[in-house]
Amino acid sequence: MFEIINIGDSFISVNFIEKKINLFEISKQLEKSNIKEIEDIVCSNSSIGIEYDSDSTNYKTIKNKINNHLQSLKINSKKKRTKIWTIPICYNKEFALDIEKISKSTDLSKSSIIKIHLNQVYRVNMIGFIPGFVYMKTLNDQLKISRKKNPRLTVPKGSIGIADNMCGIYNIKSPGGWNIIGRTPLSFFSIYNSPPIKIKPEDKIQFKKINKKEFFKILYEK
Amino acid sequence: MKNNYIKFLTSGILTTIQDLRRKGYKKYGIPESGPLDKKSAMYANFLVGNPLKNEVIETTFKGPKIKFYFNCYISITGAESNIKLNNKKIKINKTISIFKNDILDIGNIINGNRNYIAINGQFDINLNFGSLSTYEKILIGGIKGKRCKKNDVIYINKSNKVPLQVINETLIKRYDKKNYTIRIIKGPEWNILTKEDKKELLKNKYTISSQSDRMGIRLIGKEMKMKKLLNFESCHVFRGVIQCPKNGKPIILMNDCQTTGGYPRIAIIAKKDIDLLSQINPNKTISFKIITLKESENLISYSIRKEKKILI
Numbered sequence: 001m002f003e004i005i006n007i008g009d010s011f012i013s014v015n016f017i018e019k020k021i022n023l024f025e026i027s028k029q030l031e032k033s034n035i036k037e038i039e040d041i042v043c044s045n046s047s048i049g050i051e052y053d054s055d056s057t058n059y060k061t062i063k064n065k066i067n068n069h070l071q072s073l074k075i076n077s078k079k080k081r082t083k084i085w086t087i088p089i090c091y092n093k094e095f096a097l098d099i100e101k102i103s104k105s106t107d108l109s110k111s112s113i114i115k116i117h118l119n120q121v122y123r124v125n126m127i128g129f130i131p132g133f134v135y136m137k138t139l140n141d142q143l144k145i146s147r148k149k150n151p152r153l154t155v156p157k158g159s160i161g162i163a164d165n166m167c168g169i170y171n172i173k174s175p176g177g178w179n180i181i182g183r184t185p186l187s188f189f190s191i192y193n194s195p196p197i198k199i200k201p202e203d204k205i206q207f208k209k210i211n212k213k214e215f216f217k218i219l220y221e222k
Numbered sequence: 223m224k225n226n227y228i229k230f231l232t233s234g235i236l237t238t239i240q241d242l243r244r245k246g247y248k249k250y251g252i253p254e255s256g257p258l259d260k261k262s263a264m265y266a267n268f269l270v271g272n273p274l275k276n277e278v279i280e281t282t283f284k285g286p287k288i289k290f291y292f293n294c295y296i297s298i299t300g301a302e303s304n305i306k307l308n309n310k311k312i313k314i315n316k317t318i319s320i321f322k323n324d325i326l327d328i329g330n331i332i333n334g335n336r337n338y339i340a341i342n343g344q345f346d347i348n349l350n351f352g353s354l355s356t357y358e359k360i361l362i363g364g365i366k367g368k369r370c371k372k373n374d375v376i377y378i379n380k381s382n383k384v385p386l387q388v389i390n391e392t393l394i395k396r397y398d399k400k401n402y403t404i405r406i407i408k409g410p411e412w413n414i415l416t417k418e419d420k421k422e423l424l425k426n427k428y429t430i431s432s433q434s435d436r437m438g439i440r441l442i443g444k445e446m447k448m449k450k451l452l453n454f455e456s457c458h459v460f461r462g463v464i465q466c467p468k469n470g471k472p473i474i475l476m477n478d479c480q481t482t483g484g485y486p487r488i489a490i491i492a493k494k495d496i497d498l499l500s501q502i503n504p505n506k507t508i509s510f511k512i513i514t515l516k517e518s519e520n521l522i523s524y525s526i527r528k529e530k531k532i533l534i
Contacts, residue, residue: 008407008462008490009518027249039245040254042458044482049458051248054493055526058519126456128481131251131360135456135482147484172360189250191350191362196250 002070004063010054012063014070015047023048024201026073033069037062043201044126084121084204087169087184089160090215095183098148102162102179105145114209116140117181122167122205132171132189132197136205139165151177158183160207171197185210185219226292227377228341230370234286234328237370239345239363242275244353248481254461255355255363255477258436258500259336262300265393266340268533269297269317271384277354279339279370285328286370288339290320295342295384301334301501302397315389334397334501342384346377357478390532395498401427401507404495406464407518410457411486414466419446423488424510428472432504436478438465439499441508445470451486459483462491476500494521 003015016023023043030041030048040051052062091114093099099110106113122136129135139162147163152175155161159170161178168178171189189197199205210218230237240257242264248254257263257280264274279288285303290296298305298314305312306327312318314337320326328337347354350362361367365374415423428443446466459465463475465485474491475483491499492513502508513521 005410006515007410007458007487009493009515009522010462011458011460011490013410013458040248042249042481044458045455047458049460051245051460054519054522058523059515126482127249128251129456129483130480133251174359191360191367194351196247196252196351 004067006059006063007049009059010052012050012052012059012066013047014050014066019046022202026070027201029073030066030069033065035062035065035069037065042128044128082202082204083200084206085199086206086208087160087186088210088214088218089182089184089207090210090212091182092212092215094212095156095159095180095215097152097159097180098161099181102143102145102181106143108142113143113181116142117162117167118207118209120206124199124201124203124205125166126201127197127199130170130172130174133174134169134171134188134197134199134205136167136169137165139167141165145179147177148179151175152180155180156183158185158187160184183215185215224377226294226343226380227375228291229289230372230374231287231289231325233369233371233374234281235284236282237286238280238356239277239347239365239370239376240280240355241277241353243349244351244355244363247351248460251481252351252360252362253357253478253481255353255357255436257336257338258477259300259338259497261395261497262336262501263338263340265315265389266297266299266338269299269315269384269387269389270295270340270342271381272340272342276340277345281328281337281339282335283331285331285337287325287327290322290324290326292322292378292380294320294378294380295386296320296326297340298328298337299340299389300337302332303334303337304329304332305337315394317384317386317388319386331503333503335503336501341378342382343378343380346379359478393529393532395501397498397501397503399506401509402498402502403511404499404508405492405511405513405518405521406489407492407513407515409464409487409489411454411466412488414448414451414486415488416447416449419448422446423472424512427507427509429507430502430504434504436476438476438479439474441472441474443471446472446488448486454484454486456482456484457487459487462493462496463487464489464491474499492518492521494518494525 356364
């Protein structure tokens, strides 16, 4: 079901073999476990990463605690009811910075690209790399494109990008190497909120096309 | 107390407020930040009777000039620098009595990269996510999310009188060597390295690049060729991870690094050596030595036991 390995002397990775598991739920359960040496828990594609205080425990001890706790959970494949976000996206060329490149690379017209991108319910599988960045799967095979060889120094906040088999949202302005397909006027990340981002792993995302006028209306309404 | 404050007369090259409190936010993509040399920061707090995870001022290379407008106790730890109090050279790693109108000048570094200044008490600044650690990318921590600038003022909630103490010689690190052996534990993607790569990594010296910063330490040296990598998915990364991007030049991730990464993790720096690593000057060299997890854990517990005997 899962395999526990160490990464260095202060971090554990719980690698799940079963792909349909709700990792986020499990990470929440681990947080409730009262294993006091755990300092942070992060979900990634198919594993849960656990940072622990190696000054007060060792790998063998905490591995056992985590293993016992996971065994005691009723981990089932049935996913709990998760939130579905409808995210407005504007594909206007001033926001769709890499649409020409994507069109060339996939041999699809701009309207086909948009149609394919919209016609998918994505599953959030990770938050990370930069604050509030949302990784989601699975991008339609036809849109498959690798990361830019020369990442941009600045990707505008709200940009939505694609890379490999994933789609991502840049919730803060940042350097980035994903191919930008459009932009959302909504903001999901704030340093004044707790938690700072409301979108969670396992949430579902559906995009909804808006035009430039609607984009600015929503942007200024916030 | 609105009369207890410090003022920055100059900013220094990169002066930021850091503490060891921001744990648990990597899940939102927010790094832990905090002092790069954790031990030095904790010792600085110890010397002024503060909780060890308390905020400190981290200075980089040339430090700031700070004026104190109240009587207090401070301490300075970390790099070997030209530090003056009221124009007189002073020693570090001990509790220092400060009187109103005293001026501290951190000055130029001799060996090492960063100094840590602690003041007895708490900084009167709002916390972000339970911490004052500065992370300018999203403007959290510090003074309105930014590094300390000229004319910035920090009010201090002073704590009680503290006994004058000194950090024992045996706990103080020296940063004047030309080469350091850094111990590493094999990473999950260690075998992405070819047999030749592994030999070269352990045989050659790597130079600390001046392009290094709080996100990562870049190395100049024998590049890794690596085996062909198919579809490597983003994975967990954190302080101490040695990543190997396509160009084969290893990067050692530090406190402000991203929370997930798309490059192989060939090894992880042993916890005992990360603080020291952060103080090795650009253009000095390091050599890698492999140790096991068990050996690393022994180093950690030995270190804790040694400190317990000395720091009580």
